[in-house]
Every structure is written in structure tokens, then in C-alpha cells.
Amino acid sequence: MTTHDTRVSVLGLGEMGRALPAALVKGGYVTTVWNRSPGKADDLVAQGAVAAGSAREAVGTSPLVIVCLFDHASVHEVLDPLAEDLAGRTLVNLTTTSPDQSREIAAWAAAAGIAYLDGGIMAVPQMIGQAGSSILYSGSTAVFEQYRPLLDLWGESAYFGDDAGMASLYDLALLAGMYVMFAGFMHGAAMVGAAGVSAGEFAKRAAPWLSAMTFALEGFAEVIDGGDYGVAGQQSLEFSDLGDMVAASAAQGISTEVVDMVQTLIRRQIDAGHGTDGFARIFESIKHPA
Amino acid sequence: MTTHDTRVSVLGLGEMGRALPAALVKGGYVTTVWNRSPGKADDLVAQGAVAAGSAREAVGTSPLVIVCLFDHASVHEVLDPLAEDLAGRTLVNLTTTSPDQSREIAAWAAAAGIAYLDGGIMAVPQMIGQAGSSILYSGSTAVFEQYRPLLDLWGESAYFGDDAGMASLYDLALLAGMYVMFAGFMHGAAMVGAAGVSAGEFAKRAAPWLSAMTFALEGFAEVIDGGDYGVAGQQSLEFSDLGDMVAASAAQGISTEVVDMVQTLIRRQIDAGHGTDGFARIFESIKHPA
Numbered sequence: 061m062t063t064h065d066t067r068v069s070v071l072g073l074g075e076m077g078r079a080l081p082a083a084l085v086k087g088g089y090v091t092t093v094w095n096r097s098p099g100k101a102d103d104l105v106a107q108g109a110v111a112a113g114s115a116r117e118a119v120g121t122s123p124l125v126i127v128c129l130f131d132h133a134s135v136h137e138v139l140d141p142l143a144e145d146l147a148g149r150t151l152v153n154l155t156t157t158s159p160d161q162s163r164e165i166a167a168w169a170a171a172a173g174i175a176y177l178d179g180g181i182m183a184v185p186q187m188i189g190q191a192g193s194s195i196l197y198s199g200s201t202a203v204f205e206q207y208r209p210l211l212d213l214w215g216e217s218a219y220f221g222d223d224a225g226m227a228s229l230y231d232l233a234l235l236a237g238m239y240v241m242f243a244g245f246m247h248g249a250a251m252v253g254a255a256g257v258s259a260g261e262f263a264k265r266a267a268p269w270l271s272a273m274t275f276a277l278e279g280f281a282e283v284i285d286g287g288d289y290g291v292a293g294q295q296s297l298e299f300s301d302l303g304d305m306v307a308a309s310a311a312q313g314i315s316t317e318v319v320d321m322v323q324t325l326i327r328r329q330i331d332a333g334h335g336t337d338g339f340a341r342i343f344e345s346i347k348h349p350a
Numbered sequence: 351m352t353t354h355d356t357r358v359s360v361l362g363l364g365e366m367g368r369a370l371p372a373a374l375v376k377g378g379y380v381t382t383v384w385n386r387s388p389g390k391a392d393d394l395v396a397q398g399a400v401a402a403g404s405a406r407e408a409v410g411t412s413p414l415v416i417v418c419l420f421d422h423a424s425v426h427e428v429l430d431p432l433a434e435d436l437a438g439r440t441l442v443n444l445t446t447t448s449p450d451q452s453r454e455i456a457a458w459a460a461a462a463g464i465a466y467l468d469g470g471i472m473a474v475p476q477m478i479g480q481a482g483s484s485i486l487y488s489g490s491t492a493v494f495e496q497y498r499p500l501l502d503l504w505g506e507s508a509y510f511g512d513d514a515g516m517a518s519l520y521d522l523a524l525l526a527g528m529y530v531m532f533a534g535f536m537h538g539a540a541m542v543g544a545a546g547v548s549a550g551e552f553a554k555r556a557a558p559w560l561s562a563m564t565f566a567l568e569g570f571a572e573v574i575d576g577g578d579y580g581v582a583g584q585q586s587l588e589f590s591d592l593g594d595m596v597a598a599s600a601a602q603g604i605s606t607e608v609v610d611m612v613q614t615l616i617r618r619q620i621d622a623g624h625g626t627d628g629f630a631r632i633f634e635s636i637k638h639p640a
Binding site: 194246268285308314321340350 | 614
């Protein structure tokens with residue numbers, strides 16, 4: 061039988077958990093949905109999804125089960141009682157978890173005879189199925205390849221090998237960059253905010269500025285991978301000293317914690333005698349904890 | 351006499367200090383250049399600039415004097431002996447200084463009868479005169495308006511009023527965002543680096559990701575300016591808790607300082623009872639030092 065099986069169940073209908081099945085319904089899949097607290101499925105049902113009365117019913121309906129729950133503990137709470145129901149089926153876990161938690165669930169799935177793929181979503185719910193959305197996967201290659209057309213409905217699908225923890229690690233690394241960037245923006249907004257500039261006015265300039273400055277990341281990466289932080293054409297650590305920035309922040313009466321963090325990474329390298337090396341050397345301050 | 355005076359002198363020929371007169375020469379200005387240590391003017395002279403034998407000679411040659419020196423102290427070292435020569439002329443200071451330092455130089459200039467405009471360059475030298483380059487100015491409105499055609503040769507010119515310190519403050523605020531974003535990238539690179547991923551491979555994904563995520567800044571700004579951190583449609587602080595990210599970083603054997611910084615800002619608001627408010631509330635952690 062070559063009929064393409066289009067049955068899929070989605071457990072967990074938070075904001076992201078609702079965006080995922082919405083894209084599947086739109087893509088022609090027979091989509092069953094379930095959420096612990098009621099009412100979350102209504103809009104999806106109006107779009108064509110089927111609401112299951114229990115997690116067991118949802119799991120029993122489809123060969124492919126997707127979970128997008130609150131955290132690692134919720135995944136076990138919901139799925140542990142259903143291990144036998146899941147045996148022989150495929151589980152794609154898009155819950156945000158740590159690499160070790162992903163590996164732990166992968167081992168649990170393997171022991172229960174469940175094919176497992178772990179995913180990390182690099183998008184906000186509104187971006188699912190739109191340009192700019194990408195989802196990182198690791199775990200079963202077979203699952204990734206079999207379900208690629210379905211996965212691609214959500215955005216770009218990237219596969220990082222059979223270590224189930226790798227997608228989570230990559231996900232967390234990219235999210236780390238994002239949260240830290242957000243904090244940097246907030247710090248800048250607080251600096252000019254103390255002089256009466258609105259955050260909105262600052263954002264209009266900061267968003268395109270930060271976006272443009274991402275061009276520098278590839279250059280830093282080249283230096284890091286090249287292993288010679290003294291290579292020509294870089295801004296030196298000494299020149300990058302943020303003393304003026306820290307002082308100006310303090311003069312505005314705001315916390316200096318955000319910029320202190322970068323200054324600490326810079327100073328550690330300067331104090332170790334590397335002041336003429338390039339800024340990329342702060343990577344070493346992170347790689348080797350003080 | 352309506353003849354347009356095209357004479358301009360540039361003092362300080364570091365990497366940025368060479369990019370500035372290069373654009374002026376190209377734009378048809380009669381450009382005199384000077385640097386404390388010799389040899390820096392050679393390329394510019396080949397392009398059509400005139401090298402002055404001393405800072406005094408450079409100042410005496412043009413009605414408009416632009417300085418781009420190492421720091422605030424260098425500006426005084428070079429210009430203090432030339433106050434009388436500068437009297438009646440216009441000084442545009444593009445040296446990176448703190449807001450208070452800019453105000454101090456503005457007061458010095460005012461006392462010496464020198465028209466003064468302060469500027470902060472939001473570009474790397476290669477970007478001068480190219481798309482994406484912008485320079486922030488504050489100080490004399492008359493100087494900004496008179497020399498606007500010249501200033502526009504370097505990039506977009508933005509004026510922030512007659513407080514000479516405002517351009518520096520804005521400059522530092524945007525640079526703060528940039529350096530913090532760079533540190534966030536380095537942290538992510540270190541996380542996946544510990545699992546064997548090259549920084550270059552990570553940068554290929556991180557640069558477009560961070561660039562795309564700048565879309566969120568305007569939303570944060572709206573919440574901050576609106577004054578209600580509980581407004582609907584936001585990711586809550588509780589959901590933003592970075593405990594997993596910090597633990598995963600530690601598990602990779604790298605420093606957690608970078609993400610600890612953001613987690614500290616988040617936890618301070620959660621601990622104060624605001625966990626259901628949106629992530630934008632970390633602004634308050636910065637605005638009001640602990």
C-alpha cells in the first residue's frame with residue numbers, strides 16, 4: 061500500500077502548540093489535537109482539526125505524535141502513562157528542553173520502542189509557516205527523512221545528526237544570543253531613556269543598527285576558528301575597553317550589570333596580557349571559565 | 351561672496367580618521383590632513399589630500415576642522431595649544447567620548463569662541479560613505495545645518511539637539527547594544543563549540559537569526575513606553591526563565607557569566623512578584639539598580 065498516511069496528532073496547545081497544527085491542517089493533514097486544560101482546541105477545530113477527548117485517544121489516532129508542552133517534566137507527565145500506546149509510533153518532541161533532557165527522553169523512547177526526533181523551534185508562533193521560521197532537529201535520521209514534507213510546513217528544517225541533544229543545544233545557543241541581544245537593547249534604551257528618549261524612538265534606530273552589525277559575526281568566527289587572535293585587521297581588545305560606556309551608564313543612574321558583563325570578559329583577556337589581540341578573543345573568556 | 355568654501359582639515363588618521371577625509375576628497379573638498387605619527391597620510395595624499403606639517407598648520411588652513419582622535423585626552427592634548435588658532439573656526443569632533451566629555455569639550459570650545467558640533471560614528475571604517483553608515487550629531491544647530499552636505503558624504507546624518515553630550519550618549523547606547531549582542535553570539539558559539547561545532551558554522555545560522563529577532567525590539571519598546579508590563583500577547587518572565595540555558599552552558603564546561611547576566615535581570619523581577627508580566631519588564635531591572 062503506497063497511500064500517504066496523513067494522520068498526525070499534536071499534544072499541547074499553548075501559543076506555539078496551536079500554531080503547529082494550524083499549519084498542518086492548512087497543509088492537508090488529518091490533524092488531531094489535545095490539551096490538558098480545555099478550550100484551547102476551539103479555533104483549531106473551526107479550522108478543520110479534530111479535538112481528542114484524552115491524550116491516549118490522540119496518541120491512538122495517528123502514527124505520528126507531536127508534543128509541544130511546557131517543559132521536560134510535562135512531557136513525562138503526559139507521555140509516561142502512554143508508553144505502550146506510543147510503542148511502534150513516531151514521536152516528535154518540540155518542547156523546549158535542555159540537551160540532557162532531550163537525550164533522556166530519547167533513551168526513554170528507545171526503551172519503549174518509539175521512534176524519536178527532537179526539535180527546537182527558532183521562531184515565534186506568528187512566524188510558523190512563514191519566511192524566517194526554522195526548526196532544528198536531531199535524533200532519528202529515518203524519522204526526519206520520512207516526515208520532511210510535514211516538517212517543512214512549519215519553516216526551514218535543519219538536521220543536526222543522531223545525538224538527540226544536539227538540536228536542543230543549538231536551539232539554546234541561538235536563544236542565548238537572542239536573549240542577550242534583547243538585554244543589550246534594553247540597556248541602550250535605559251541609557252537614553254534617562255535623558256528623556258522614548259524606547260520606541262531608540263528601537264527605530266537600534267533595530268536596523270543591530271541587524272546591520274550582525275555582519276561582523278562571521279569575521280569573529282573566522283578569527284576564532286583560525287586560532288590566531290592576533291591576526292591583522294581586527295579591533296583590539298584595548299580599543300574595545302568599555303570603561304567609558306560603564307561610566308556613562310552609571311552617570312545616567314542606571315544599572316551597569318549588562319555592560320559590566322562584557323567589560324569583565326574583555327578585561328580578563330587584557331589583564332592576561334592579550335590587549336593587542338582582537339575583540340574575538342573574549343570567546344576565550346567564555347570557553348575557559350575564570 | 352557666495353563662493354562655497356570647500357576647505358576642510360582632518361586631524362587624526364587612525365583607521366576611521368583615514369576613511370573620513372577619503373570620502374571628502376572624493377566629494378570634491380580641498381582636504382588637509384594631519385596625524386601625530388607620520389606615514390598615515392600617504393594613501394590620502396595619493397588620493398588628492400594635502401598633508402600638513404603640524405596640527406597648527408592644518409587648523410590654520412581651513413574654516414572647518416574635524417578631529418577623530420584616540421580619546422578625550424588626545425583631543426585636549428592636540429587642541430589645547432591651538433585654542434587661539436581655532437577661534438572663529440568650526441570644530442566637529444568625531445572622537446569617541448562619553449557624554450560628559452563631549453559636554454566638557456563643548457564648554458571649552460564655547461569659551462574659546464569655537465563653533466562646536468559633536469558626533470558619534472555608527473559605522474566601521476569600511477562603511478563610511480556606504481549604505482548603512484550613520485553618524486549622530488549634537489551641539490550647534492547652525493554648524494549641523496551649514497555643513498550638512500559635507501556630513502552627508504559619510505552616511506546618514508542624524509541630529510539630536512543642542513546638548514553636545516546627546517550624540518555621545520546615543521552612540522554609547524547603540525554601541526552597548528552591539529557589544530552585548532557580540533558577547534551573546536560568542537556565548538552561543540562557545541556552547542555549540544564545546545560539542546564540536548565550528549564558530550563559522552554557528553555564525554551562518556546565528557547572524558540571520560539575530561538579525562530577524564531584532565523585529566521584537568519595537569514590541570518591547572511599545573510595552574516599555576506604554577507603562578503596562580502586564581499587557582496581553584507577551585512572553586511572560588516566568589516562561590523566559592533561563593535556568594535550562596544556564597545549566598546547559600555549565601554542562602558544556604563553559605562560563606555562564608553571559609547568560610547569568612540576563613537571568614539575574616529576569617529573576618529580580620520574578621522575585622519581586624512580577625513573573626506573569628512580559629519579558630520587557632527586565633528594563634526595570636536596568637533602570638533601577640539593585
